[in-house]
Amino acid sequence: ATYNLLLLPGDGIGPEVMAEVKRIIEFLNKKGPNRFTYDEGLVGGSCYDAHQVSITDETMEKAKAADAVIFGAVGGPKWDKVPYEARPEAGLLRLRKDLALYANLRPAVTYPALADASALKRELVEGLDIMILRELTGGVYFGEPKTITDLGNGQKRAVDTQVYDTYEIERISRVAFELARKRRNKVTSMEKHNVMKTGVLWKEVVQQTHDREFKDVTLEHQLADSGGMQLVKNPKQFDVIVTDNLFGDLLSDIAAMLTGSLGMLASASLGEVDPKTQKRKALYEPVHGSAPDIAGKGVANPIAMIASFGMALRYSFDMGKEADMIDQAIAATLGKGLRTGDIASAGMKTVGTEEMGSAIIEELEKL
Ligand code: NAI
Numbered sequence: 016a017t018y019n020l021l022l023l024p025g026d027g028i029g030p031e032v033m034a035e036v037k038r039i040i041e042f043l044n045k046k047g048p049n050r051f052t053y054d055e056g057l058v059g060g061s062c063y064d065a066h067q068v069s070i071t072d073e074t075m076e077k078a079k080a081a082d083a084v085i086f087g088a089v090g091g092p093k094w095d096k097v098p099y100e101a102r103p104e105a106g107l108l109r110l111r112k113d114l115a116l117y118a119n120l121r122p123a124v125t126y127p128a129l130a131d132a133s134a135l136k137r138e139l140v141e142g143l144d145i146m147i148l149r150e151l152t153g154g155v156y157f158g159e160p161k162t163i164t165d166l167g168n169g170q171k172r173a174v175d176t177q178v179y180d181t182y183e184i185e186r187i188s189r190v191a192f193e194l195a196r197k198r199r200n201k202v203t204s205m206e207k208h209n210v211m212k213t214g215v216l217w218k219e220v221v222q223q224t225h226d227r228e229f230k231d232v233t234l235e236h237q238l239a240d241s242g243g244m245q246l247v248k249n250p251k252q253f254d255v256i257v258t259d260n261l262f263g264d265l266l267s268d269i270a271a272m273l274t275g276s277l278g279m280l281a282s283a284s285l286g287e288v289d290p291k292t293q294k295r296k297a298l299y300e301p302v303h304g305s306a307p308d309i310a311g312k313g314v315a316n317p318i319a320m321i322a323s324f325g326m327a328l329r330y331s332f333d334m335g336k337e338a339d340m341i342d343q344a345i346a347a348t349l350g351k352g353l354r355t356g357d358i359a360s361a362g363m364k365t366v367g368t369e370e371m372g373s374a375i376i377e378e379l380e381k382l
């Protein structure tokens with residue numbers, strides 16, 4: 016098949032790490048049988064400089080038409096003073112909103128060569144491979160009312176509202192169970208039904224969806240606070256963790272620190288399946304930002320970006336074998352001792368972005 020990608024490199028190190036993805040695409044096109052074509056667009060500060068907006072309508076249309084969007088990173092001090100609506104992050108937020116990307120997948124995987132980079136002891140994280148699934152378009156970040164009111168007596172009142180409807184919980188649980196079926200068949204749902212109504216409904220709907228459609232998958236429920244403790248105490252007990260927008264924001268950052276550097280962390284955001292084409296809207300991006308402190312130096316770690324593209328192969332294109340190959344090539348490259356600055360321990364020799372990319376492609380060629 017031929018797949019059409021939209022590449023949005025963005026700002027700072029975004030274009031530097033995206034360049035390595037282009038080389039992986041070239042490698043896959045040579046190997047066949049699937050072929051990738053791609054278009055590129057501006058997003059974030061670089062788009063503001065050219066068009067005074069952080070993403071253009073034309074690029075949005077391309078994003079909607081593409082089989083997947085591959086996103087680098089946006090932002091930087093250069094754009095600190097641009098109007099709020101045109102700030103670099105607005106481009107990413109519009110993509111998430113207009114593509115209705117409600118499911119955010121954040122894998123936490125420990126590569127053997129980096130097990131000592133974890134915030135935890137080696138034996139707790141060796142072989143770790145968990146998936147945090149965060150609801151991304153609902154909950155307290157978007158619920159109305161959302162206000163700050165002056166109470167007039169020197170006091171103000173701030174209100175945020177957590178809202179979840181049945182359909183929102185149902186669709187994110189389906190993604191969780193489907194993911195688990197391709198992994199170790201276990202889902203842990205986290206909420207706080209002891210103090211929150213949204214937690215009560217969350218737990219109920221996840222359980223019903225399980226009982227109706229996914230009886231073959233093991234389902235457990237945990238309170239999000241003690242779940243956070245368990246994540247640090249014994250992370251390997253988990254397979255897929257599904258949780259709301261707020262708890263997911265916190266728990267995915269905690270899980271990230273079990274595995275090491277920002278430069279290693281990949282993510283995917285998935286939307287609805289189009290009933291006509293049977294394709295799911297999707298955007299793949301590294302967890303890190305534009306890293307202005309190292310931009311332009313050719314030293315950024317391209318692994319998070321490459322691993323994000325690997326997720327595209329797995330979740331948008333049914334190319335699980337090629338996705339596994341990318342993971343293996345990354346592991347082998349690290350195993351040989353190659354390190355960018357962010358993942359090197361004291362005294363280790365470091366390589367640049369391009370050299371790391373070349374080494375990964377070299378390993379891919381051996382597989
Ligand atoms: P950051 O993720 O850009 O950088 C944090 C630290 O990690 C820096 O020291 C950076 O050098 C290092 N780092 C990040 N990625 C790396 C990589 N691939 N290789 C080596 N080192 C890496 O976060 P920060 O500094 O808070 O934000 C910088 C800019 O990026 C800001 O404008 C922020 O708004 C934006 N940002 C954008 C995101 C996105 O596009 N999704 C996400 C987070 C921040």
Ligand code: MG
Pocket residue numbers: 264265268
């Ligand atoms: Mg966060």
